[in-house]
Amino acid sequence: MDNKKTYKTKDLGEASMLLAKNKKLNSIKWEGKTGYFIFEDKQSCEELSNDYFMSEDVLVPARKFYDMQTRLKSRLFSHQDEDSNLI
Numbered sequence: 001m002d003n004k005k006t007y008k009t010k011d012l013g014e015a016s017m018l019l020a021k022n023k024k025l026n027s028i029k030w031e032g033k034t035g036y037f038i039f040e041d042k043q044s045c046e047e048l049s050n051d052y053f054m055s056e057d058v059l060v061p062a063r064k065f066y067d068m069q070t071r072l073k074s075r076l077f078s079h080q081d082e083d084s085n086l087i
Contacts, residue, residue: 007045008036012072017052018045019068020060028075035076 006026009015015037019025024040039045051058 005040005042007039007042007049009039009049010034010036012069012076014049014052015039015072016065016069017058017060018048019072020064021048021058023048028079030079035079037072 007018007023008029009018015025018037018039023045026038026040029036029038048058050056
């Protein structure tokens with residue numbers, strides 16, 4: 001995976017917004033207990049992220065945002081469950 005072409009964030013709200021804006025999630029990479037969401041199209045993701053954090057209007061349907069956040073949480077928690085089985 002080319003880091004120059006991908007966008008990485010650990011912020012669940014930001015990742016949910018990117019998915020709701022139809023950005024493609026490549027993977028979730030784990031560094032210790034922290035999951036990083038890896039997206040394609042770095043430039044577009046950076047632009048949306050800047051708008052998201054600077055309180056600009058990033059409009060997404062509320063239901064779609066909620067659904068994307070729920071899916072991401074499920075993936076994060078399933079990974080945590082796998083880790084807890086190792087203890």
